[in-house]
Amino acid sequence: MKTLSYQVPQSSLKQAVILENDELETTFIKGPLKGHPKTLIIIPAYNEEKNIGAVLEAIQQKAPGIPILVINDGSADRTESVARSHGANVISLPYNSGYGVALQTGFIYAARKNFAIVIQMDSDGQHDPKNVQELIKEVQKDGVDVVIGSRFLDSSSYKTSFARYAGIYIFGKIASIFCGQKVTDPTSGFQALKGRAIHFAASDHYPPDYPDADFIILMHRYGLKVKEIPVTMHASPDKESMHHGHKTIYYIFKMFLSIFVTVLRNVSKR
């Protein structure tokens, strides 16, 4: 029988502590970022058996060789097996926990496995994988920790409802004020994070329901450099946005409250 050398992963408690330990972080950032950065694409998915296959194929075509991790958020359909059969790794949460929780699971995994760069994408085909390489290229630059793909910096106009646009605009403006830089698309789920930012997203600071403008402000206050680049976004085919319906009011309330307490909260800057 072959003996397996298996390293026991750090407990999630340690993940929270790791933020304070600058030495640990810097030693691992320097390593993998030189030469070939260890990159992971994370995709939270909830009942996406129809779209996830095409999305994974498109990613493998336009950004080949990058491992993909799908976080199946307690789907009732065949999301898990479709994703697996398309060559992705799948973390299945035992029940539906929400977009933010699923996404953070990906960050915790990436932090444990010492990935240098994490790309987060949506599972509904909204994000064009042709931008993945640009995000990686941009996030690798010095002095950049997070790159946000903005649909509003692109010349091709992204079609969306007025209410949604108004919401994004207002929270973008608020984020711009607190970050002291232009933020046009705080709701974008198409982002690239590097090193420290990954550990920050894996920590308890992460807002677990809708990571949004509040998290961008929080990252800025923590001393992480956020940059926006234009990306192409397609209107999602058959699914309603998570900000629609009765959740809208809660979303607006939560975002204002969250930004308010984020600004009051004490975050240690580096």
Place this chain on the structure above:
Amino acid sequence: MPPKIQIISILICIFLVAYVFELVRRKHLSEEYSMGWLITGTSMLALSVSEGLLKWVSELVGATLFTSTLFFFGLLFLMVICLHFSIRISALTNQVRKLTQSIGILDLEKKTLERQIKHPTWHSDSSNMEQL
């Protein structure tokens, strides 16, 4: 205070305290959560039994009716208990979230290990599992 409402109030308080004790004895209620209820029950009981105390407290909060003092403190205690519950629920939600995430990650790692044991020479031709 009219004797009727006083008797009813005393009975309710005695019942509440006795019931909470019984629930703790049967381990249907943990000691932590029984605290709030016992404090509420005994304080309300004290206010109901001693008219002097009720009068003093009523004058303190500026209530003209003794019964409104009882209602006021009853509501106040319930608010504190509810807030305590909200705090506990938030903490529990947080813990459940972390557990959920850990279970998901552990499950993927377990499956990866199982595959490696079954196919020691397995490589990432069709899948990218090896790179993770």
